[in-house]
Amino acid sequence: MLRIRNLDAGYxxxxxxxxxxxxxxxxxxxxxxxxxxxxxxxxxxxVSGLLRPKSGEVLFRDKDIASLxxxxxxxxxxxxxxxxxxxxxxxxxxxxLLLGGYVQFKRGRSSEVKADLERVYGLFPVLRxxxxxxxxxxxxxxQQMLAIGxxxxxxxxxxxxxxxxxxxxxxxVKGIFEIIGKLRDExxxxxxxxxxxxxxxxxxxxxxxLETGRIIKDGDAADLLTDREIQRAYxxxxxxxxx
Amino acid sequence: xxxxxxxxxxxxxLTYGTIYAIVGIGFNIxxxxxxxxxxxxxxxVMLGGxxxxxxxxxxxxxxxxxxxxxxxxxxGALIEMTFIRWLVKPAVLRMIIITIGISILVREAALHLxxxxxxxxxxxxxxxxxxxxxxxxxxSPQVLWTLxxxxxxxxxxxxxxxxxMLGREMRACASNRDAAALCGIPTRNMVTLSFALAAGIGxxxxxxxxxxxxxxxxxxxxxxxxxxxxxxxxxxGNSMAAVAAGFxxxxxxxxxxxxxxxxxxxxxxxxxxxxxxxxxxxGLFGNKEAFRLKDF
Ligand SMILES: Nc1ncnc2c1ncn2[C@@H]1O[C@H](COP(=O)(O)OP(=O)(O)O)[C@@H](O)[C@H]1O
Ligand SMILES: [Mg+2]
Numbered sequence: 001m002l003r004i005r006n007l008d009a010g011y012x013x014x015x016x017x018x019x020x021x022x023x024x025x026x027x028x029x030x031x032x033x034x035x036x037x038x039x040x041x042x043x044x045x046x047v048s049g050l051l052r053p054k055s056g057e058v059l060f061r062d063k064d065i066a067s068l069x070x071x072x073x074x075x076x077x078x079x080x081x082x083x084x085x086x087x088x089x090x091x092x093x094x095x096x097l098l099l100g101g102y103v104q105f106k107r108g109r110s111s112e113v114k115a116d117l118e119r120v121y122g123l124f125p126v127l128r129x130x131x132x133x134x135x136x137x138x139x140x141x142x143q144q145m146l147a148i149g150x151x152x153x154x155x156x157x158x159x160x161x162x163x164x165x166x167x168x169x170x171x172x173v174k175g176i177f178e179i180i181g182k183l184r185d186e187x188x189x190x191x192x193x194x195x196x197x198x199x200x201x202x203x204x205x206x207x208x209x210l211e212t213g214r215i216i217k218d219g220d221a222a223d224l225l226t227d228r229e230i231q232r233a234y235x236x237x238x239x240x241x242x243x
Numbered sequence: 244x245x246x247x248x249x250x251x252x253x254x255x256x257l258t259y260g261t262i263y264a265i266v267g268i269g270f271n272i273x274x275x276x277x278x279x280x281x282x283x284x285x286x287x288v289m290l291g292g293x294x295x296x297x298x299x300x301x302x303x304x305x306x307x308x309x310x311x312x313x314x315x316x317x318x319g320a321l322i323e324m325t326f327i328r329w330l331v332k333p334a335v336l337r338m339i340i341i342t343i344g345i346s347i348l349v350r351e352a353a354l355h356l357x358x359x360x361x362x363x364x365x366x367x368x369x370x371x372x373x374x375x376x377x378x379x380x381x382x383s384p385q386v387l388w389t390l391x392x393x394x395x396x397x398x399x400x401x402x403x404x405x406x407x408m409l410g411r412e413m414r415a416c417a418s419n420r421d422a423a424a425l426c427g428i429p430t431r432n433m434v435t436l437s438f439a440l441a442a443g444i445g446x447x448x449x450x451x452x453x454x455x456x457x458x459x460x461x462x463x464x465x466x467x468x469x470x471x472x473x474x475x476x477x478x479x480g481n482s483m484a485a486v487a488a489g490f491x492x493x494x495x496x497x498x499x500x501x502x503x504x505x506x507x508x509x510x511x512x513x514x515x516x517x518x519x520x521x522x523x524x525x526g527l528f529g530n531k532e533a534f535r536l537k538d539f
Contacts, residue, residue, distance in 0.1 A: 048425060049424075050421055050424070050425075069424070070421075070424040070425055071424050071426075071427045071428060071429050071430065074425060074426065074427040075427055079425070080425050082421065082422065082425060086419050086421065086422040086425075087419075087422070088414070088415050088418040088419055088422065088423075089418060089419075090414070090418050091411075091414065091415070091418060095411060098411070099411065099412070099415050099423070099426045099428070100426055102412070102426050102427050102428055103426070103427040105408070106427065150426065151425075154426070154427065
């Protein structure tokens with residue numbers, strides 16, 4: 001589905017990502033965990049086209065998308081739920097979702113948008129209740145659901161999420177992760193970036209660990225969860241105290 | 244007698260006010276989609292009037308005006324594509340200097356093309372001396388044309404932004420450009436479109452008002468300052484507030500002639516502008532809520 005090879009990226013002369021290589025297979029949830037400032041957001045911005053890579057390949061369904069602008073990459077079927085939700089604050093919930101369906105309109109599938117809207121309301125019933133409310137007036141959790149809903153509306157084959165749990169209460173986070181699992185069960189492929197390593201590794205199939213712009217470890221999520229080094233650095237377990 | 248004079252000044256104020264409002268809305272449309280304050284906005288009003296006058300020697304009036312609007316829109320789009328499009332996140336000051344440069348360029352081109360002479364379109368109906376009388380207050384038919392057409396512009400813009408797909412896309416682009424791009428919306432084209440739209444409404448207003456105010460190559464600068472004042476007074480980015488602010492400025496200017504020498508008329512806008520920037524930069528109607536509801 002997605003294959004990144006030797007990717008270098010950054011801002012102006014500042015280089016953030018160095019020689020990143022990773023891949024995501026159809027039907028998987030792959031997570032990238034890493035501390036604040038590791039370069040997780042930079043990576044997703046680069047894949048989604050908001051940032052031009054300095055060098056390297058981004059292959060999406062065997063097509064190099066590294067030089068495409070973001071609006072073209074969505075049309076290819078790769079959709080980003082950006083960090084900090086980025087909803088259209090001055091617009092009602094429904095309009096936000098319809099804008100997510102813009103891609104479908106342009107593909108000439110506007111007849112399916114209604115059904116897609118119903119599907120999103122089915123996944124997030126609270127959004128139906130808030131249909132006519134301005135997105136900026138929603139709670140953080142509701143805005144996150146809206147941002148995910150908006151991305152789903154484009155019928156992506158790969159959905160990328162940048163820290164969906166950021167700033168949310170534990171119970172809300174649990175709900176969001178359940179939805180992500182459900183999306184996979186319905187056939188979606190997910191690339192999930194998280195600081196909340198434990199929750200992310202629990203629902204993921206595989207994971208990568210990003211540290212200061214490099215991938216220092218990768219493997220099955222279950223193995224990473226039991227990896228002593230990762231437990232110490234990212235899962236907050238004090239192993240010495242246990243022993 | 245006093246009342247009649249009062250209303251006479253009021254009507255004059257409203258007429259100028261609508262033009263300031265249209266220029267202010269032009270500022271807001273471009274500001275909302277790009278964050279750019281386009282000081283070339285006044286030149287679109289000049290171009291609309293001047294092109295319409297030139298074309299009118301060949302074409303019937305309505306067609307000349309329509310053609311002038313379309314041509315000015317094309318110029319607006321061209322300006323965006325030549326000077327703005329390729330800039331990546333330019334600094335505000337750099338952008339201001341660029342748009343002032345563009346306005347000088349347009350003005351010099353207009354001077355070359357049309358010279359310094361003052362021109363105007365004929366009255367749409369009647370002539371300079373024909374007037375409707377509303378209880379003793381004489382109102383030129385052209386004033387009614389101006390008020391009417393500018394109202395239609397404002398209402399159509401509102402309908403466009405609220406109810407059309409394209410309008411919704413432009414609002415999305417204004418609200419959050421990256422998020423709009425992530426939805427697949429070609430944000431760069433929206434920016435070009437916003438320049439064309441701002442140019443188009445300016446040009447139409449410029450053509451319609453030219454029989455009353457007359458036009459020449461140099462009117463753009465003054466209008467830009469007044470339009471900018473109106474945009475700031477209403478709150479940058481808030482188009483409907485610009486209409487109210489336009490009327491306020493127009494009426495203030497008009498009545499100032501009553502109590503002050505005419506020469507001070509143009510100082511009013513600058514005074515309001517500076518006062519607002521110091522005291523209340525969010526505008527008369529601007530809100531200071533935590534999240535900014537940027538909208539047209
Ligand atoms: N817009 C930007 N301009 C310059 N540097 C940035 C920008 N955004 C992030 N950075 C820098 O890039 C590095 C990685 O940031 P980011 O990708 O946001 O990390 P993460 O999402 O893992 O917390 C940080 O050192 C950060 O300071
Ligand atoms: Mg981040």
